[in-house]
Amino acid sequence: MAYETIVEDNIDILVCGAGLGGTGAAWEARYWGQDKKIVIAEKANIDRSGAVAQGLYAINCYMGTRFGENNPEDHVRYARIDLMGMVREDLAFDMARHVDSAVHQFEEWGLPLMRDPNTGAYQREGRWQIMIHGESYKPIVAEAAKKSADKVFNRICVTHLLMDESKENRVAGAVGFNVRTGNYHVFKSKTVVVAAGGASNIFKPRSVGEGAGRVWYAPWSSGSAYGLLIGAGAKMTQMENRIVLARFKDGYGPVGAYFLHLKTYTQNCLGEEYESKWWPQLQEMVGKEYLDPEVSHATHRPIPTCLRNHALISEVNAGRGPIHMVTMEAFQDPHLEEIGWHNFLGMTVGQAVLWAATDVDPKNENPELTTSEPYVMGSHATGCGAWCSGPEDVSPDEYFWGYNRMTTVEGLFGAGDAVGGTPHAFSSGSFTEGRLAAKAACKYIDDGKAEGIVVSQKQIEDRGTDIYKPMEHYRVYRNEITAGSVNPNYINPRQGLDRLQKLMDEYAGGASVNYMTNDKLLHIGLKKLKIMEEDLEKLAAEDIHELLRAWELKHRHLTSEAVMHHTLFRKETRWPGYYYRGDAMKLDDENWHVLTVSRRDPKTGEYTMEKAPCYHLVDDESE
Amino acid sequence: MPTFVYMTRCDGCGHCVDICPSDIMHIDKVTRRAYNIEPNMCWECYSCVKACPHQAIDVRGYADFAPLGHSVRVKRDEEKGVIAWRIKFRNGQKEMELLAPITTKPWGTCIPQLRDVSAPTKEQRDSELLFNEPKYLRLDDGDIHTLKSNGLKLKAGVYY
Numbered sequence: 001m002a003y004e005t006i007v008e009d010n011i012d013i014l015v016c017g018a019g020l021g022g023t024g025a026a027w028e029a030r031y032w033g034q035d036k037k038i039v040i041a042e043k044a045n046i047d048r049s050g051a052v053a054q055g056l057y058a059i060n061c062y063m064g065t066r067f068g069e070n071n072p073e074d075h076v077r078y079a080r081i082d083l084m085g086m087v088r089e090d091l092a093f094d095m096a097r098h099v100d101s102a103v104h105q106f107e108e109w110g111l112p113l114m115r116d117p118n119t120g121a122y123q124r125e126g127r128w129q130i131m132i133h134g135e136s137y138k139p140i141v142a143e144a145a146k147k148s149a150d151k152v153f154n155r156i157c158v159t160h161l162l163m164d165e166s167k168e169n170r171v172a173g174a175v176g177f178n179v180r181t182g183n184y185h186v187f188k189s190k191t192v193v194v195a196a197g198g199a200s201n202i203f204k205p206r207s208v209g210e211g212a213g214r215v216w217y218a219p220w221s222s223g224s225a226y227g228l229l230i231g232a233g234a235k236m237t238q239m240e241n242r243i244v245l246a247r248f249k250d251g252y253g254p255v256g257a258y259f260l261h262l263k264t265y266t267q268n269c270l271g272e273e274y275e276s277k278w279w280p281q282l283q284e285m286v287g288k289e290y291l292d293p294e295v296s297h298a299t300h301r302p303i304p305t306c307l308r309n310h311a312l313i314s315e316v317n318a319g320r321g322p323i324h325m326v327t328m329e330a331f332q333d334p335h336l337e338e339i340g341w342h343n344f345l346g347m348t349v350g351q352a353v354l355w356a357a358t359d360v361d362p363k364n365e366n367p368e369l370t371t372s373e374p375y376v377m378g379s380h381a382t383g384c385g386a387w388c389s390g391p392e393d394v395s396p397d398e399y400f401w402g403y404n405r406m407t408t409v410e411g412l413f414g415a416g417d418a419v420g421g422t423p424h425a426f427s428s429g430s431f432t433e434g435r436l437a438a439k440a441a442c443k444y445i446d447d448g449k450a451e452g453i454v455v456s457q458k459q460i461e462d463r464g465t466d467i468y469k470p471m472e473h474y475r476v477y478r479n480e481i482t483a484g485s486v487n488p489n490y491i492n493p494r495q496g497l498d499r500l501q502k503l504m505d506e507y508a509g510g511a512s513v514n515y516m517t518n519d520k521l522l523h524i525g526l527k528k529l530k531i532m533e534e535d536l537e538k539l540a541a542e543d544i545h546e547l548l549r550a551w552e553l554k555h556r557h558l559t560s561e562a563v564m565h566h567t568l569f570r571k572e573t574r575w576p577g578y579y580y581r582g583d584a585m586k587l588d589d590e591n592w593h594v595l596t597v598s599r600r601d602p603k604t605g606e607y608t609m610e611k612a613p614c615y616h617l618v619d620d621e622s623e
Numbered sequence: 624m625p626t627f628v629y630m631t632r633c634d635g636c637g638h639c640v641d642i643c644p645s646d647i648m649h650i651d652k653v654t655r656r657a658y659n660i661e662p663n664m665c666w667e668c669y670s671c672v673k674a675c676p677h678q679a680i681d682v683r684g685y686a687d688f689a690p691l692g693h694s695v696r697v698k699r700d701e702e703k704g705v706i707a708w709r710i711k712f713r714n715g716q717k718e719m720e721l722l723a724p725i726t727t728k729p730w731g732t733c734i735p736q737l738r739d740v741s742a743p744t745k746e747q748r749d750s751e752l753l754f755n756e757p758k759y760l761r762l763d764d765g766d767i768h769t770l771k772s773n774g775l776k777l778k779a780g781v782y783y
Contacts, residue, residue: 030737031754044644053644054668065768066761072768073775080783089777094751097768101759110728135699135706136725143731148738155646179646211687213625213645213665220645220664250688289783342721345708349695350667352710353682357689359714393751393769396777435753443748545660548646593781613779620774 004183005464008151011189012036013441015149015434016158016174017043017196017224019050019138020427021379021416023145024102024434025193025441030148032442038149041156041176041187043196043548044220046142050197051218052427056134057346058125058257059113060426062103063096067121072096075128076617079424082304082381084290084574084587086238086595088421089617090390090399095425099432103130106428111140126260127300128424135346141431155179158224159551160463161192161232161412166454171232171412173455175463182544184464190450191411191441195434198377198384198417199223199559201497203242204505204512205373207250214350216245216252217375220552225385225418226376227555230562233602234407235387237420237595237612239559240566242374243305243382244515244578246312248325249368253351255325257343262330266312266369268320275303278311285576286587305381309371309577313514323369327362337363373511374579376563378417379430382578384563385420387597387612388413391436396615403444405437408599411450413437421595470541470550477540490540493549496532500553503528504560508567509579518582522568529561533605558600561607566596569609625665625682626672628657632679639671639680673699673706701730 013029015022018040029038042049063070075096080087107113112133114123122130146152158176165172173189200217213219230236247255258264268274276293283291286307296303312323331337340362344352354360360367378385386407390399405413415437416430425433444450470493477489485492491499504510507525509517517525536554541547572588573581594611601608626648628639633656639648640657647661648671657680659665672680684693692713699706708721737754757766770776 027737028754031740032743032748034738034742044646045642048642048668048670048674049644053670054666065765066763071773073773077783085781085783093768093770093775098753098756098760100761101753101756104759104762105755107727109734110726110730112724112727133723133725135723136701140726144734147734147736207685207687209685209687210625210662210665211685212663214667214685218644218668219666250685289781338721341710341719342723345695345697345721346723349669349682349697350684352708353667353684353693353695354689356693356695356710356712356717357684357691359712359716361712361717391751394777396779439753446748545646545649589781615777615779616782617770617775618778618782620770620776 005186006183007186007188008039009188010037011039011173011187012191012445013038013438014174014187014189014192015040016192016194016228018046018145019195019197019416020052020141020430021418021434022193022195023141024431025195025415025438026145026149028435029438029442032439036442036445039187039189040145040149040152041158041174042152042154043157045154046145046152047139050138051221052138053218054349055346056132056137056427057343058129058131059103059428060129060256061099061424061429062122062128062130063100064121065100070127073617075424078128078302080616082302083383083423084286084304084306085593086241086574086614087383087423088390088399088595089615090395091388091419091422093617094391094394094436095422095429095432098436099428102432102435103428106140109140109144111137125257129256129260131261133346137427153185156185157548157551158228159467161228162188162455162459163232164453165456165459166452169233170410170453172453175460175467177467177547179544179548184467186460188455190445190453191413193413193415193434193437193441194225194228194418195415196224196228196418197221198225198375199556200375202376202500202504202556202560203373203510204501206511211250214250214252216247216372217377221377222552222555223376223559224555226559226562229386229407229414229418230558230600231602232409232412233599234409234412235597235599236562237385237387237597238383239376239562239598240570240596241382241384241575242376242563242578243380244309244374245372246309246369247372248351249370251348251351251354252372253344253348258325258327258340262336262340264325264327264330266323267326268315269322270320274315274320275308275311278314282307282310282576285573285585287589290587306575306577312369313371313577317514324366325369326366328364328366331363371511374509374515376559378420378422379425381423383421383423385418386414388419398613404440405433406440406444411444413441470539471547473538474540474542490538491535492540493546493553496536496539496553499532500557500560508564515579516582517567517579519568522564526564529557529564532557562598562600565598565607565609569596625662625667625685626659626680627683629679629681630656632677633657634677636676638674638676642670642674644668644670669697672697699725
């Protein structure tokens with residue numbers, strides 16, 4: 001095919017994917033590498049890419065140490081209880097101790113942070129959240145990234161990482177194609193920061209037609225953070241820890257500001273409080289360490305997100321749905337009503353569109369809530385991602401191999417959704433992780449770790465052939481049929497995505513099976529995924545846009561396989577409300593108070609699973 | 624169909640094509656105007672609506688669950704640093720106009736060029752500090768938190 005090959009050589013730091021994590025990496029890299037070559041490769045346009053493309057109405061991770069509000073360890077303890085103990089606390093502590101400096105810079109750059117008129121501190125929504133007018137959050141951080149980067153390549157879908165041929169398990173750059181021109185892009189780089197997105201759309205969404213686009217996490221979050229890293233043989237962690245969101249029905253509008261700031265609350269269809277009646281049974285499943293409503297009531301210790309989901313799901317299954325958000329009280333206050341609407345316009349416009357379309361005025365009626373299909377990501381209330389090194393001054397030996405946020409592949413770093421075990425980073429924490437990764441990447445280069453990298457012409461050509469294969473396949477077989485999309489020789493990306501979503505839903509615990517799976521189902525699911533891998537070799541793309549969808553599907557497929565293996569490995573139900581292992585319905589601290597770590601051998605596709613110790617922050621004097 | 628484009632307003636300039644995070648705003652080869660090629664991959668993020676210089680792009684809620692007859696329109700002004708919304712309900716009973724700031728500074732003027740700031744010292748490189756730290760952590764003289772400074776340690780196992 002007549003596409004040009006465009007080689008960008010001698011890059012020091014290549015940032016793949018520039019959402020909040022990637023913009024943080026590009027920005028910070030310039031300080032530690034003032035003479036280094038920094039390049040961004042982004043699938044869309046960095047002014048509006050990533051999960052924050054449409055804006056945010058809150059920054060969900062801000063300590064406020066400056067105002068005497070919290071210390072980093074307080075946030076770690078919060079993330080720990082919310083995730084039922086399964087957190088990389090070294091990484092979480094490290095993110096939390098730096099995150100405020102990112103937020104203070106955002107304010108200086110022009111991001112409007114609201115202030116509490118009485119105290120002068122930032123307006124709190126909850127203990128960790130501050131309220132912002134964040135419609136332009138992404139364009140503002142993109143300006144910072146553009147200022148620091150030597151070059152920004154927009155509209156490049158990065159498909160694979162390049163690997164060094166002189167030293168095993170060392171990264172050498174990345175390849176991809178331009179979704180407009182179709183040109184083949186080769187980036188030869190000493191280090192790579194993968195800051196691509198987590199995965200929406202791998203489990204069948206509840207909406208079936210156009211509405212499938214109104215997923216909770218952006219539809220363009222195609223699991224490339226995981227597809228790229230797994231494909232390169234990096235170890236992954238906590239990939240079973242998918243997240244299910246309790247949100248306003250269909251529009252998936254956020255509930256954080258409603259609960260925390262507007263003080264709205266939930267009730268069943270009979271107008272009853274329903275959560276507490278599920279706690280005794282749930283406490284038997286997970287143990288008192290994880291659910292103690294009395295302690296939670298007395299100390300403001302949160303009840304984990306998954307457990308609150310469990311109560312909602314159970315109540316609906318008991319026939320007392322729908323669950324309503326009681327807005328009618330708060331919305332009588334015109335100021336709070338305005339905040340309620342601004343909250344959607346700032347980050348989920350689709351929910352405002354839906355309420356306008358269905359005449360739902362929350363002042364006069366209490367809107368419905370539902371639980372979403374599962375998502376695989378690593379920066380919200382869940383921690384899927386790569387197994388990364390922590391910082392030298394915090395991490396125990398098992399968590400440290402030289403460079404902060406470096407994966408188990410040398411020179412390959414992660415940020416945001418790409419880093420595993422770091423839930424509750426959100427936008428500001430992801431940006432911070434990008435900064436940490438960038439500093440470490442500069443140090444890695446300065447330490448001489450990236451010398452003598454070899455990438456053969458053969459590797460470049462082979463990858464190029466791989467990339468365009470779906471178009472070639474289409475060209476060869478298209479004319480065997482008269483017209484239409486039914487062809488015995490190929491499937492198109494949409495057909496493949498439908499198959500992936502159906503099998504993940506039915507075998508790995510999606511919404512239509514009430515998030516239930518077991519050993520037997522997972523084995524069948526893995527078998528089907530393996531066969532699907534063969535069909536992905538026969539994927540057909542009619543044009544460059546479909547080629548983009550083809551590679552997104554391949555990344556989603558790699559992500560799904562990891563999810564399936566991890567879910568099978570962890571023989572317990574750690575997060576009821578996110579998913580259930582029907583053959584092991586209890587939380588099992590004796591055997592599973594560990595982090596799960598996987599590696600897919602890039603040559604054979606075989607998975608190996610292992611347990612890694614789970615460390616917790618404790619007071620120094622407690623012995 | 625999430626976003627759609629009015630025939631009489633679009634001049635095919637391609638701003639929407641350039642900004643769409645989902646790569647679904649394309650120019651139709653026959654009409655030479657933009658359209659949404661893949662509505663079920665549209666997030667209703669409004670990036671294209673905001674970018675359109677002619678207000679040619681609008682949103683019609685997802686057909687699966689949103690009845691016809693509503694409207695959520697927007698105008699974003701970088702120079703004035705504000706965004707203005709107008710919401711109209713389907714039943715005509717409710718209409719809201721909402722205004723919010725999008726920036727507090729003239730666009731792009733307050734971000735330093737890090738190539739030109741004084742280079743970090745070796746001590747800073749070997750430390751855990753990031754750019755502008757420790758100053759920006761608390762905006763006082765405080766230093767970065769460590770396990771030691773906060774009286775903490777990490778312990779493996781079921782210890783909380």
